[in-house]
Amino acid sequence: MIRFITQAVLTAIALWITAAIVPGITVIPFAGEPPMNSMLTYLLAAAVIALVNALFGTVLRFISIPLYIVTLGLWSFVLNGLLLWTASLISSAWGWGLTIDHFWWSAVFGAIVLGFANWLVELVARAVGIGTHD
Template sequence: MRILLAILLNACALGAAAFLLPGIGVDGAGRGAGELLLAYLFVGAVFGVVNAIIKPVLSLLALPITCLTLGLFTVVINAAMLLLTGWLTSFTPVHFVVDSFFWDAVLGAIIVSVVSAVLNWFVVSPATAGRER
């Protein structure tokens, strides 16, 4: 159940980034709302796998430059995860498209991070509030 919730939250965050930025979106999905929702759920699952497997290794390797920039390099790592998700989904019928690195990927990473944090705060916090005794 926790994995499905994480996929749903990733899909919402990626959908918000695609809504706010014209350079981010999903190609290959039909025009129906259900098909678009399934496409974002699929891309959210791929994004979750990328964040679970590759991001920790990359964050560890980039730890010196992350400390040197006082954590701002984390935005670049998150933007790279968006681009990697786009590259991985290019081999599937549903393509997650990020047009450019600087504006689309970096701003998309910031939007995805903020939306994910807010959604996690609203969804995960009330569920665990009764167990904090």
């Protein structure tokens, strides 16, 4: 359970970095006290991203193995953008959460930045001793 919470916090930080870098990706906080509502919104948006990846990502990656082969792996950028786009549709349906303006320029580029930011945040966390791996 601690590992899941740590991973969710690290993904929320990576999502915050992504929203700061990529134009067209924003996180709309829900009502509440200003610092707390933003942090909780990022955590919930990270949970939605994890849920979408767990439910749809594995199946879509398996089904699209021929596209990975034909495009020499470039299909992964489009698929990750599609999964991020889906997570934004789910979370923004409640009136708060992750919103993405355009698929190609925001979702696909945002998925690339989110993957890199997540890798960087986890690298720093492991260096500090907050690692998420056993």
